[in-house]
Amino acid sequence: MSDTVFKIKAAPGGKASSIPLMGNDGEPTIFEYAKPGRKSYNLLDQKLPTGELNDLLPASYLRVNKLELTEVSERDLVGHFTRLTHRQYSVDLGAYPLGSCTMKYNPKFCDELAFMSSFNTCHPSAPEAVVQGWLELMVNLEEALCEITGMKAATLQPAAGAQGELTGLLLMRAWHDDRSHNKTTIIIPDTAHGTNPASVTLGGYKVKTVGTNEKGLVDIESLKSLLDDEVAGIMLTNPNTLGLFEEEIQEVASLIHSVDGLLYYDGANLNAILGKVRPGDMGFDIVHLNLHKTFATPHGGGGPGAGPVAVSERIIDFLPGPKPTRLGTNSYGYTTPIKSIGRIHSWHGNALVLLRAFGYILFHGSEGLEKISEMAVLNANWLKRRLEDTITPAYNRPVMHEVVMTAQDLAKDHNLKALDIAKALLDEGFHAPTIYFPLLVHEALMFEPTETESLDTLEALARSVEKIIAQSKTNIDDIKSAPRNTPVQRVDEALAARKLLATYDAAINK
Ligand SMILES: Cc1ncc(COP(=O)(O)O)c(C=O)c1O
Known part of the structure; x- marks a missing residue:
């Protein structure tokens, strides 16, 4: 736990404290940016007179006390959250071979559909007569899912x-x-x-x-x-x-x-x-x-x-x-x-x-969906074949869309556990595979490349796994201290799960 606790820099006018944070690059929490009177601007706020609100909502639903929001400027707010987003790994950023979870790239045209105001401004309780398009879409989706299954x-x-x-x-x-x-x-x-x-x-x-x-x-x-x-x-x-x-x-x-x-x-x-x-x-x-x-x-x-x-x-x-x-x-x-x-x-x-x-x-369409499965299965089998001389497949037979490997021998011979490989992969720029699942496979690593990753990416992933395993044979301590290039380094995961500090208050009052 000690390496997750560090001094955070005080924001201008804020108070420095020592709490566990998401990272060690000194990004303060949003609360540290607060100063009385700071605020962001929202045009709607300026326009809606209280009188109108009172007409819309029964008095019993109206807030009596002032809402105690953190007072931050728009500049600090946007800067803070933008910096946090840069500390994330995501499907948009790179390969995410997290077996069972199927983390494939989400094409942007689907988001474009969801951004269309004709869809996203409809209220679900609108009368049926004015949401015929939405209802038709849902009926058609149900039928498509039934056809597929x-x-x-x-x-x-x-x-x-x-x-x-x-x-x-x-x-x-x-x-x-x-x-x-x-x-x-x-x-x-x-x-x-x-x-x-x-x-x-x-x-x-x-x-x-x-x-x-x-x-x-x-x-x-x-x-x-x-x-x-x-x-x-x-x-x-x-x-x-x-x-x-x-x-x-x-x-x-x-x-x-x-x-x-x-x-x-x-x-x-x-x-x-x-x-x-x-x-x-x-x-x-x-x-x-x-x-x-x-x-x-x-x-x-x-x-x-x-x-x-x-x-x-x-x-x-x-x-x-x-x-x-x-x-x-x-x-x-x-x-x-x-x-x-x-x-x-x-x-x-x-x-x-x-x-x-x-x-x-x-x-x-139906041909495209079939191709998706074929590519997902091909990618998993390619990765299995590419890695099977380096790390043992749990079951050495053709797989479907994901492959479970076991680091059991590596753990016994070189003290290299599935967890160590997963952590070291983060420094290589990949999301970790699923580890220790399914439970019946010792030191399990479950790779699901999905159909959206290219052969070049799979090759790079395989090389990274090979590199980590080779390195563990000469310098296991180096691997044990990975990851080093991520906002959060190696943490005590058992303690973190048992003593979860999920809020700012819990963290500073612990
Ligand atoms: C095999 C399996 N079943 C069920 C679930 C649960 O699905 P969801 O995460 O959508 O709740 C998962 C999630 O990863 C899964 O892998």
């Missing part, structure tokens, strides 16, 4: 993959309750993303874990041993989080269906199979799509995102509502499915993210 209907409401998972589990519960099934348990593989067990628990079910076989796939014998009448369903992603295609998916589907269970598809890896194979055709009943992973919308640091859920015929009646619906030729409105689980998000979810994804799908 092989499902029958969808909801666009969930705001992220994790919320899609919760929606899916609520749909499973509603479906089982409707049939008076007494179900208590959901099966998930030991390679599953952490959101899967969390969603199962939130959805009111217990988790049973199915093992992985030596090929890196769901172990069918282990699955059979877990099946009983209490199993409500299974959550799987295919390809799985080891980047491997579940070849026996149809057998998995028939086993789960044989106990009246449902199959939930975690769509985080859908970008690997676009146009090749569809979850609906594999036997899945409920699918979430991470639009930010598959269709290149912003990840948004936790939001706004979009995680639509698509379902098979038998789940349609339970979908969240109200749903944008085609009422006739060129006529759109809302309907609520007959046994709906209710709302999952206000209105339609994050509409401008949905708009970006729709633009992306239309632009690429």
